[in-house]
Amino acid sequence: MDEIKINLVDSMLGNVLSRDVISRKGLKIAEKDTIINNFVKYELIKVDIQSIWIYYVSEFEQSYVEEGDYNNIKVCYEECIISLKEIFQDLAQEKTLKISILNHVAKLVYENINNIDCIIKYIREIRKYEYYEIYHSLNVSFYAMFIGKWSGMHSSEILDLIIGGLLHDIGKLRIPGHILNKKGKLTAEEFKIIKRHTTLGYSMLKNEINLNYDIKKSILMHHERLDGSGYPNGVTGDYIGEYAKIISIADIYDAMTTNRVYKNKINPFEAFQIFLETGMNMLESSKVNVFILNLSSHLLGVKLKLIDGEKFTKDLMVYMTRR
Numbered sequence: 001m002d003e004i005k006i007n008l009v010d011s012m013l014g015n016v017l018s019r020d021v022i023s024r025k026g027l028k029i030a031e032k033d034t035i036i037n038n039f040v041k042y043e044l045i046k047v048d049i050q051s052i053w054i055y056y057v058s059e060f061e062q063s064y065v066e067e068g069d070y071n072n073i074k075v076c077y078e079e080c081i082i083s084l085k086e087i088f089q090d091l092a093q094e095k096t097l098k099i100s101i102l103n104h105v106a107k108l109v110y111e112n113i114n115n116i117d118c119i120i121k122y123i124r125e126i127r128k129y130e131y132y133e134i135y136h137s138l139n140v141s142f143y144a145m146f147i148g149k150w151s152g153m154h155s156s157e158i159l160d161l162i163i164g165g166l167l168h169d170i171g172k173l174r175i176p177g178h179i180l181n182k183k184g185k186l187t188a189e190e191f192k193i194i195k196r197h198t199t200l201g202y203s204m205l206k207n208e209i210n211l212n213y214d215i216k217k218s219i220l221m222h223h224e225r226l227d228g229s230g231y232p233n234g235v236t237g238d239y240i241g242e243y244a245k246i247i248s249i250a251d252i253y254d255a256m257t258t259n260r261v262y263k264n265k266i267n268p269f270e271a272f273q274i275f276l277e278t279g280m281n282m283l284e285s286s287k288v289n290v291f292i293l294n295l296s297s298h299l300l301g302v303k304l305k306l307i308d309g310e311k312f313t314k315d316l317m318v319y320m321t322r323r
Contacts, residue, residue: 014269019053073118141165143250164218171201218243225282
């Protein structure tokens with residue numbers, strides 16, 4: 001991969017160091033492959049670093065995937081969307097969950113567990129607002145699957161994660177559309193209604209014998225946070241199931257990097273920075289690290305080292321709540 005030397009002041013969020021940064025006294029200040037964020041940049045400025053070497057990734061390098069593989073992913077993705085629409089429409093009409101169709105979608109997703117580059121490229125190019133919740137649920141299932149894979153989970157657990165991702169927001173079928181898609185700021189009462197989707201989703205499927213308890217728990221708890229700041233019950237730490245912890249990361253990431261009627265998407269590296277700045281005390285840090293480290297390597301073609309996020313204070317709540 002090519003590299004270029006730039007002035008530190010011209011560096012941008014997401015740039016990656018291609019060489020160690022050495023001070024005038026010969027001390028290593030930052031390691032090669034470190035991702036640049038505000039904290040890193042500030043620390044380098046403090047020790048009077050004037051220029052840095054970064055990886056240069058051309059547009060061709062960033063977006064290149066085999067055309068045949070990409071077309072196969074497109075066909076698979078749209079088949080999943082059609083099936084999910086049927087599932088969601090049935091549940092909206094209080095019909096029984098079609099478990100055979102759900103399992104079919106989960107298997108289609110799982111069959112692409114090694115086609116990460118194609119999936120990431122396709123998801124990033126989606127421009128549709130209509131049926132957002134369905135597209136979002138499918139995206140979350142893919143990202144949750146990747147986290148499960150990168151965490152070394154068993155295939156049966158990954159399939160459960162996929163199903164949990166597909167169903168995590170099913171309770172929003174019971175939330176009025178004018179609130180879900182409101183362009184302006186939610187009132188306190190509207191936000192209270194939005195938060196009910198976790199308990200509503202759990203209530204809809206709690207008696208479904210073909211779904212295991214961990215999947216149902218992920219529907220209920222994917223907005224819970226390790227520090228107790230989440231909902232619906234404000235539980236902490238180990239009380240939150242592992243599937244819920246993983247799906248919450250996938251959920252937040254897709255919400256941040258997808259266009260909505262009330263906000264524009266941000267780029268993946270801005271999302272990574274927000275995770276590091278604020279999310280580490282609320283989310284499972286080991287899973288966040290696994291997600292960022294591996295996903296960034298597919299986005300840039302290099303392995304990135306993570307920076308301690310304890311010094312950052314930006315507010316992440318808009319992404320952690322209204323989705």
